[in-house]
Ligand SMILES: CC(C)[C@H](C(=O)O)[C@@H](O)C(=O)O
């Protein structure tokens with residue numbers, strides 16, 4: 001049996017309920033494919049602030065360091081929105097990314113058969129959308145120096161966007177490697193007509209591209225990319241971009257197909273360790289009602305098999321199980337259309353487990 | 357007669373042909389509403405680089421300083437794409453904005469009756485879209501310190517995002533003033549969970565809002581805004597945001613209604629002087645063929661009447677003329693659908709002049 005340690009961080013809002021379904025699928029797929037898991041549950045986000053006055057307790061960080069993979073639900077909620085930066089649930093995400101060296105955030109966006117109608121874009125526009133956003137996750141303006149000063153004419157706030165050549169290089173290589181296994185096209189997104197860091201970004205993209213002659217490289221300005229994503233999303237394959245642009249563009253791309261409740265993400269580094277979480281947030285408004293959509297978390301578990309356990313077969317099996325139950329008409333409330341019988345969170349998880 | 361000096365900067369690509377139609381409409385509306393214009397033509401962008409080795413010649417800057425309003429076509433093209441930052445056409449735009457103190461960029465986005473079909477979004481989603489992006493234009497990461505250093509492990513590039521309280525305050529007030537004349541809702545967009553400058557942004561938004569109790573203020577994170585713009589664009593009224601977020605979001609919003617060839621912009625400061633230009637670029641691929649869409653430039657002329665000449669009536673008259681000719685089926689190639697007889701650039705301009 002293959003043995004892995006998985007740290008599970010349910011978090012806030014709907015986090016616990018969707019993670020429960022993710023764990024069900026993890027266990028079932030593990031059984032089928034010969035895995036033994038040691039599951040370790042930890043505190044993170046708002047819940048951790050309430051109990052131990054910090055969004056990322058030392059113990060949680062240790063659990064994540066020890067683990068082969070981390071499954072995270074979601075963090076945040078109105079209770080902590082007014083807190084100072086250090087006591088906000090999101091701070092846990094930023095710290096985890098940085099401290100675990102998870103510099104690459106992968107967000108695949110696909111159009112699920114049968115769900116084309118739930119997009120606000122026309123069917124022929126989202127048909128065939130199959131893109132992957134590769135976002136740099138541990139550099140840029142998120143982690144640069146930031147401070148506020150008092151001046152004679154009021155306050156003055158500064159943030160700093162810094163990129164080092166090697167940071168750009170490693171994320172770019174990751175993008176090219178991934179493109180090789182897909183449709184062999186990288187769109188490198190920057191703002192090279194304004195930013196110094198983007199000019200470095202573009203230069204490194206061009207240099208790295210030489211090592212991947214089989215992959216096409218195109219450069220696109222971030223403003224144009226925000227447009228093209230709505231105009232012709234099916235033409236993108238792999239989008240590689242810096243932290244802040246990636247934050248904006250990946251959220252934009254996530255709603256293209258209308259199914260943000262379905263979209264998984266992986267945050268990975270040099271090794272095979274990764275953090276897996278749904279793209280959507282903690283949805284405090286529907287928490288505890290058992291109506292949330294666990295598909296994004298389940299697909300994040302599939303990504304865990306792919307990247308952390310290097311098991312493409314198990315990953316695909318989970319993904320096909322999800323596609324099949326969706327094709328059979330299984331829907332949670334968020335994607336149900338009039339006439340559908342909406343399933344609860346755990347019914348949806350059970351359907352995927354049965355299908356496996 | 358009201359007398360005004362207008363500096364006209366045709367620029368590159370399709371710039372000259374669309375500006376010609378804009379000037380036609382300016383003259384016609386001027387005649388009808390009792391204006392005498394002194395028109396002053398100047399060099400800008402790539403054309404200026406070719407002739408006098410700088411994208412913004414001193415003479416052009418002087419012409420703009422002297423003018424009551426500036427009408428600009430578009431700048432840029434493949435010939436200058438490899439140039440160093442100081443010798444790029446876009447540099448002229450950045451310098452003009454800064455040197456003329458045009459800190460507010462207004463981009464209204466509307467769904468034109470009869471053109472709903474040309475959007476990639478579903479008709480019921482774009483129906484009723486009527487939003488205004490108010491983008492801060494002379495601060496933030498565009499104008500902060502930027503440099504690249506060599507280090508032991510390769511290059512390191514830095515950009516700096518700085519906002520002063522009074523810079524945020526004046527753009528915010530502008531947003532609230534504009535919202536007052538519209539649907540009385542301001543969406544202030546920031547990334548307050550990560551950026552220090554965004555926390556200042558949000559604080560100032562809250563303070564300014566107290567002076568406008570009749571206007572509703574909502575805060576939205578930039579990543580969420582990029583999503584909501586596709587999910588429920590009709591719910592936005594006035595969006596106020598910083599320079600870089602505004603660059604991205606205003607381009608995204610510009611394609612919502614499918615008609616980037618139709619969208620105007622105004623860049624204004626404390627006084628009535630303004631720079632008016634279409635949102636679209638120089639489109640070098642179709643330049644010189646007489647097929648470009650002059651509507652965005654014509655509507656920019658309408659904005660000139662509104663903001664620089666404080667003549668709401670003339671502005672509306674031009675806007676209605678455009679809406680009417682579109683409703684009559686007049687279309688340039690970019691928005692024509694199969695079966696339409698596409699008009700040339702100058703035929704479209706003539707139709708608007710006739711309608712006036
Ligand atoms: C919560 C926030 C700090 C975070 C980010 O901006 O990275 C989130 O938006 C994301 O994309 O994971």
Ligand SMILES: CC(C)[C@H](C(=O)O)[C@@H](O)C(=O)O
Pocket residue numbers: 193194223446449450603
């Ligand atoms: C050309 C470029 C510098 C400019 C900007 O980013 O401001 C353009 O994209 C715009 O929005 O006017």
